[in-house]
Amino acid sequence: MTSLPKQVRLVEVSPRDGLQNEKRPVAIEDRLRLIDDLGAAGLRYIEAGSFVSPQWVPQMAGSDELFARLSRRPGITYAALTPNMRGFEAALAAGIEEVAVFAAASESFSQKNINCSIAESLDRFAPVIEAAGQHGIRVRGYVSCVLGCPYEGEIRPQQVMPVARDLYQAGCYEVSLGDTIGVGTAGTTRRLFETVAREVPRAQLAGHFHDTYGQALANIYASLLEDIAVFDSSVAGLGGCPYASGASGNVASEDVLYLLDGLGVETGIDLDRLIQAGVRICNVLGRDNGSRVARARLASSTPACS
């Protein structure tokens, strides 16, 4: 049988990537409760907020207050997105220990999303990464649209590789490859990691899969076969796809955990507590739970003739 990683780290993005893409802004108390529930479930990396202008991303307003009030559990990294130096300085003032920056594999997406080219975006992050290094703050890099772009269509692995390499060489300790519109499948996923791994060690790569086309878990399994051992996910699948309203987005952490548990891969995460965290935040948001595992567990068990 094939060999798989013995351990996998899950990077929980619901408090940032998840809530950022939900329609209803959430009170800081509920954001803090979510973060605490996630820590109680055993997650060790939680993307807790984002230092961006509240005009652009109102759901992330108050991230400075959130970090000030955060009850930090030992052994957990609470990270924040910092798209520019101003955001980084705010994060620094808030006592952040880890930040994240992002670039796109698609020029069109870069222009439409942050109004600059890929090269310009990397130039913009260079001082952030350097300043972070000077303060002993780790930086995680994200690449968007690694398997497809809403504007350009297909994205080749050769377009992703230089961006991932540049982020890594600039000082990001890990680069998360994001299938932003969820169009990737198991084969293209494997070819992507195989290609990018020529420039960035597999141990420094992560997969960020969206389940818009239902492919996320198959893509994660394919990634495990490529020896990738870090995956981003969002409890209850929070965070719809920003490019197609009504379509699903982030892969649900519970569903990923169920797969990993079934494969015998260690994560240190408790599925029941994770489900509880998701149920609670879905109640706050007034939305359906996007995790199939959660829904299956919650559904009434009524034995019946098949």
Place this chain on the structure above:
Amino acid sequence: MTSLPKQVRLVEVSPRDGLQNEKRPVAIEDRLRLIDDLGAAGLRYIEAGSFVSPQWVPQMAGSDELFARLSRRPGITYAALTPNMRGFEAALAAGIEEVAVFAAASESFSQKNINCSIAESLDRFAPVIEAAGQHGIRVRGYVSCVLGCPYEGEIRPQQVMPVARDLYQAGCYEVSLGDTIGVGTAGTTRRLFETVAREVPRAQLAGHFHDTYGQALANIYASLLEDIAVFDSSVAGLGGCPYASGASGNVASEDVLYLLDGLGVETGIDLDRLIQAGVRICNVLGRDNGSRVARARLASSTPACS
């Protein structure tokens, strides 16, 4: 890179397994329209009905009339479930060319579902299979609960193997292994096929996955890696899980096809037409579409900042 089957056959079960498990019975005209839409999409095997007592399964009432009125497209097999000799004789009278029988890997499930042991159920099907053979009618075998049972919990591959073997040796040309409650994961799926394939050739095995825990596509990809090339699925994911109301059931054909297309595996099926078939039947049923691919395609595309 790993080798995958070059072609895969999809066995479409929505008109039987799908509709049977929907709450609202559907008029024969709409069942016929669904079957025709599926054929137009390129499906070559359609489980169109079931010859069982209408008292047990009211949604399948009128299967004899349905087959009489069916516009058969050339090259397509229209099959029906025949749980006993009485059902088989009705199917024969209706001009069926292929039938299906089923047994369980779990004794408890067999007892609770059809009021007899596994061995008794096989004895019950033996005359059906023999009579079918005498009439030149092919028989497909199903095994339920191959990766878990709602009553017994875990099911070992060693429990599945003898049942699959018995069906095969009795004369079933193909045996479909069904994860009835959707609890299987990629590793247990691969071990299952590896074990059963010691007794039944891989070319005669199929996978019938439920997506109750979101694992179906990962399980299908895992099965492809085990050289399995036949999968059962249901357009729009029709047919909820009969054991947990509200949980999902059959894997959506559109989502499976998207995976296979992405992998470059030939199926002869047109995704757009398949989506149309699913949309139409969901409108008739007044239910949400269970296919993520269909929902993604139907969702409005609104580029927005991420």
